[in-house]
Amino acid sequence: MLARLDGMLDVGGISKRFGKLQALDDVTFSVHPGEVFGFVGGNGAGKTTTMRIVLGVLSADAGEVRWKGSPVDSDLRRRIGYMPEERGLYPKMKVGEQLRYLARLHGLGSAEANAAVRHWTDALGIAARVGDEVQKLSLGNQQRVQLCAALGHDPEVLVLDEPFSGLDPTAVEVMSSVLRDKANGGVPVIFSSHQLELVERLCDRIGIIAAGRMVAVGTVDELRERDTASVVDVHGPAVGWADGVSGIEVIGGDGGAHTRIRMATGTDDQDVLRAALAAGPVHEFRRWHPPLTELYHDVVNSGPAAGVEVPA
């Protein structure tokens, strides 16, 4: 199934096998210009493999990565900003030299490289450390250097594997605002993370991957629509009001004035509201908005078979 690919960066049906392990199976998603795309999934789900394939560091067995409609080639790959999962820097090389070297490898001239290093080390608050060896920096600062390395050549696409892991709250803020700024500047940004609250707050769209398959792709709201549209929180009537009401199932609550119910398909929510009012005053009757954490658990646990269609 190849969806119509119209995003700026389209990952189309990529599969990758390592020996007996099917690491990726028909992974498809798109990232649009100016969009921050959060890539979530458990350890070994395939996030890193996907990103490596986008970068051309690994080759896919099937499928392709397209950018503005044409296959990604080495010339574009050079213009992607990449932050690998396990940080990659020469431990004994000085920060400034290292960043200049990487910028030069991405094709910048000597003067441009110097200017870029000055700009980004300044923006990320590590300008004072450019003369220090990378290994002398704290892990958080090393990560800022790593981000500088990804940004130094003014990339047209950003692919960041776990950019937030191990950062303190200040650094998380700095990193978030840089990603947001880049996206606002029209650069598609993909990043993976285990910090679901952060993903929920920062991302325009989210892709959930499990066991090598995309099980859900969409905005947080779209994901919520998926199977929680019929879940309602009711505050007011004492527990027990729902007993005997047809077409609903109690799935949670506090055993007192709060009840969470799921309505069967075809059940009229107004009928349910009337049943609740019959039992006592209703102070609140509203659609439940599960946090991404719960969505994630639902999606991952229900397995790939229950995956939503990739939005066209």
Next chain:
Amino acid sequence: MSAPLTARQAVLLVARRELVTQVRSRSFVIGLVITLVLFGGVFLITGYISSQASSKTLGVTAQAAQLRPALEESARAQDIELTIREIDAGTGRAQVADGELDALLTGEPGGYQLLGLDTVDSDLQAVVTSAIQQQTLTMALAGTGVDQAQLAARSQLAVDTLEPVDPDAGQKLAIALVGTFLLFFSVSTYGGLVASGVVEEKQSRIVELLLATIKPRHLLAGKIIGLGAAGLLQLVILSAIGTVGALAAGLLTVPGATVGMFAMVIVWYLLGFFLYAALYAAVGSTVSRQEELGTVLAPMILLLIIPLVPTLNLLPNDPRNELAAVMSFVPFFSQVVMPARYALGVASLGEVLISALIAVIAIVVVVRLAGRVYQNSVLRTGARVTLREALRT
């Protein structure tokens, strides 16, 4: 705006980083100093040993003292500096025990005894044996009327050579051995640095970042060229100091042979280095951590040591040794054996060129295979990559 790098630019950028990093590193300077100290030490020790080796002190008891002229004659014939001290048996034993005497000779004709501490020096034993034989012979001949002078004259052996004896053979040997050590040292050190550099990039995962922008073969080529240049720089500095120093100090009086060997060492360093560096890089790329490197490099070290064996053990006494001659044409061995044979004057320039050509062909083949292994292995972390997996296209 950035422009794509050409292959040459990419290789040069990588090579420059490797060279600069290496030359600025403490290990580069330390390596230079240690090598110079080592060579200086070896020269001093060799000099000391050769000044010591021929001087022996032998104690003789009064009874055995009649052997003294024969002993002196025999020592002279065998080119051994012998001091003879007459002493009584008791004191002699004590002095052998103290190490003041190398051995003590007791007894009388028909029953001599040579006493050493825990072993009897073989040179000394040869001198004494020959003296006793001479004495016995003289005594036996005394009654027969044979003219001893005539007998001696008739026992002469004349030694001659087809080609003139090379008066500089000793110096050439010294040059060959120093060159051999330099080559072994440079190729193993800088080959090893290539391997650990590959593992460093793999372990720190920077290789992912690098390979997202340049091709694996450009990264590998840049690394090998950069480190090779650092090794070349070190080798040139060492050789230049050695050559100038030895000529200035009068240790070497053959500037032609010395400078010729200098050039040979440089050329063979390059041939040997590229061959081994490609292999080292391939082997290094199959492991993920520096700790695992030792295990996979052990066979490489062995491969490097093999050509040292004929060079150090066979060539000094037998420059035309056939095994060494064969090995001087075999890639992986030739970089050590051929320059030594050339320095000893037993290989012609033509032979050197043929051997170099074979080495170049080997480099082309090995670099291709190594490049394939490297590309297949460098992004795979975790378990060691097997050779079969690494070689598949």
